[in-house]
Structures are given as C-alpha cells and as structure tokens.
Amino acid sequence: MKSIQEDYLEQRPGTSVTVELDWNALEPSIEVMLEIGPETAGGDFEAWAEGAVYGVRFALESSNALPCAACIRQILGDFETTNATIVAAAAAHAIWEAIDFEPQPDVIARIEGAVQRSRQGPQDGAVVPFES
Numbered sequence: 001m002k003s004i005q006e007d008y009l010e011q012r013p014g015t016s017v018t019v020e021l022d023w024n025a026l027e028p029s030i031e032v033m034l035e036i037g038p039e040t041a042g043g044d045f046e047a048w049a050e051g052a053v054y055g056v057r058f059a060l061e062s063s064n065a066l067p068c069a070a071c072i073r074q075i076l077g078d079f080e081t082t083n084a085t086i087v088a089a090a091a092a093h094a095i096w097e098a099i100d101f102e103p104q105p106d107v108i109a110r111i112e113g114a115v116q117r118s119r120q121g122p123q124d125g126a127v128v129p130f131e132s
Contacts (some may be wrong), residue, residue, distance in 0.1 A: 017052050017091040018074035021098055025069030030056050032072045047125035048075050051084030054127045055091025063101040070095070085118035085128045
C-alpha cells in the first residue's frame with residue numbers, strides 16, 4: 001500500500017489530501033475513511049469528502065492507471081478558503097504524484113479553470129467539474 005499527501009499546488013497551501021493506494025486489492029474502489037476532529041466542526045466536510053472522491057476518480061481515469069483501491073484518509077483545509085473543488089484538485093494531484101504521472105497541460109488548465117470558477121460564487125458545496 002502506498003500513502004501520499006499532496007498540498008494543492010502553490011496557490012492554496014494548507015489544503016491537502018492524504019490518499020492510500022493498494023494495487024493488490026481484489027476490486028478497484030474509492031473509499032473515504034476519515035477521522036473527523038473538533039477542528040473540522042462547522043464546515044461542509046461532507047462536500048470536501050465528495051470532492052476528494054471526485055479528484056481521485058478523475059486522476060485515475062485520466063492517467064489510465066492500473067485498477068487499485070484508493071482510501072482517502074485525511075483532508076486538511078481552511079473552511080473560509082477551501083471548497084470541494086479545491087479538495088478535488090489536491091486529491092487528483094496526490095494520485096498523480098503517487099503513480100508518478102505527469103498530466104497534460106490542458107488537463108491542469110481544466111482543473112485550474114474549475115478552481116477559479118469555484119471561487120466566483122456559491123456552488124452549494126458541489127464540485128465544479130474539471131471538464132472544459
């Protein structure tokens with residue numbers, strides 16, 4: 001099992017996702033097993049978890065990685081500046097780092113565009129899709 005933590009690029013230090021990958025799993029899966037402490041109270045942590053799952057799935061599909069089991073163990077961020085889309089971006093980067101994959105510039109641009117759109121107004125906690 002490989003564990004990786006990734007801070008979301010230079011623009012959002014402090015938002016990070018820790019994901020464990022297991023290529024020996026019987027079936028591919030994405031699981032969320034978080035310990036939620038008092039520092040997360042009052043925020044939309046459920047949306048962050050959904051963002052992490054979206055980011056893991058996006059990264060695995062866009063990299064054509066071998067099937068694996070992914071377990072999201074930790075999400076850190078600031079409830080005033082972090083949203084589900086930023087968490088999704090951090091999760092995608094964590095996966096790519098773990099599998100030593102360099103996404104194409106247009107994929108990075110799509111993610112950056114989604115992050116920018118997520119900052120422009122309320123998204124009801126939903127992830128802004130990484131599609132063009």
